[in-house]
Amino acid sequence: MTRDLAGEMDALKMQMENLQQLLQHLVIDKKSGMSPALPETHTSSVYYSGHAQLGDQGLRWEPQERRMEHLLGLNSEKASKVLAALGNKQRLDILRSVLHEPLTGSELVDRLGMGTTGQLYHHLKALLGADLLVQESGGRYALPHHRALPFLLLLAAVGDLLDTSDYMDMMETRNNAGAYLGKAQDFDIHHILWAVVENSILEHQAGFCSEIHLFLHDDGSITVSDNGRGIPVQALPHTEFPTVQSLFTDISRFNSSAPFQVPGAEKGISMAVVNALSHKLTVEIRRDGKTYRQEYRQGIPQSGLMTVGTSTDTGTRVTFKPDPELFGVGFDPEKLYARQQEYVTAYSNLNFMIHP
Structure with missing residues (x-):
């Protein structure tokens, strides 16, 4: 527009x-x-x-x-019904599909991958009754002209609020930490550390990382630094958010492929989960000749991705402080050194260092 x-x-x-x-x-x-x-x-x-x-x-x-x-x-009950009706994914997909050109039922089934027409016509009936669709000659469905602007404005408003869905997922993750950390009465703080380290290990396995360093800090935070390629910083398609922000805030996108799984947990721990379970987190990326940085508090970005310097090196540095409300005990140096020996044994070409 x-x-x-x-x-x-x-x-x-x-x-x-x-x-x-x-x-x-x-x-x-x-x-x-x-x-x-x-x-x-x-x-x-x-x-x-x-x-x-x-x-x-x-x-x-x-x-x-x-x-x-x-x-x-506005009448809250009626407003919530409108939002709930449009909040159905398949109905929203139908309206977006017919926004540019009228489509028949079979064309919608093929385009949206619904498989059968039964489910489609259930939604079409609801949208037609709500005056959000009209059926034109030839059986094609279209968005009524007088509904086009309100629908486009709604999409524009949702576009400005998209990040709030990630933040709500963050809060749900904190409230359901047991699904990621297991059902133990006291969560093991080291689990989220190993999840961050595993991302550096993946870079090593791919042939792009030869060094991983752990730095312990007096305030209870810890830094994991590697010399890999650096997390991508370009904007994702159809969004203004960089890839790194999506990696650290989109729980649903990366949860299924999370590299670290706690025994007895329902879900794996991704970087977004680590961010959600941290009181604060800072990610610093070195790539493309520049240094980028972004800070978070309880999973919420405190700024956009900032260019803070230049660098001839590449890599990622993640500094985070696990939330003390979830983890009562800090990092145990003995556990860190024990895991260090495991990594050194498993990856002979990896330089894994701990800096107390």
Whole structure:
């Protein structure tokens, strides 16, 4: 969706009119000695407009306004029903598919990989009844023109809130730590350390990492540093988030392929799980001639991925402090040295060092 300059000018003109009325009231109130009061027209609003190309037809929407009191006063029950209906993955996929071009039922089945038409028509019936779909001549389904802008605005808003789904997963992971750490009464703090080390081991097995260093810090945190390729930093397709942020925040994407599995646990520990179970975490990446850094608190990014320097080396350095609410005891040097010997024995070409 491109900018609608005419609509923006109209919105700016309305704001200027409101500002002029406010100034007039302030002048009058000052002369009369009364306390300044806001005029009734000075009410917060949300303005929107734009145009979109849907298939071979262009649609344009004149500037629209929604008063803040109207938005905040929406019927919660009805609003939740709308969001729940659109929150169904298959229904959302159907609406997105027909947004660009009308499709028949069989075309939707093939495009969405539903296998049979029975499940499709169950959703089509619901969307048709809710006036979110229309059936055109030839049996093709399309998004009604008057629903296109609200649907696009909803997708735009969801795009701005996508990261919150990762953060909710983070909180659920913390509340369900036993699924990743086993059912022991006291979680072993070393499990999340070995999960981070395993990612460096994978780099070594792939032939890109010859050194792994562990640094213990006085505040209870620990650093795992390697000289591998460095975690990729480019943005993922169709998103503004770099690969490294997805690696450290997307629980569902990488959980199934997590390299470290605690005996008796239901799920493996990925880097995102380590992040969720840490009070704070910092990742520093050296690759492509630059040094990048990003910090997290309880799994939530505190900044974007920042370029903080240059480097001729490559590798990844992860510093994290396990959450003391989950882990009552710190790292045990004896366990660290014992695991060091296991790695040295298993990987003769790996330099694995511990720095107390």
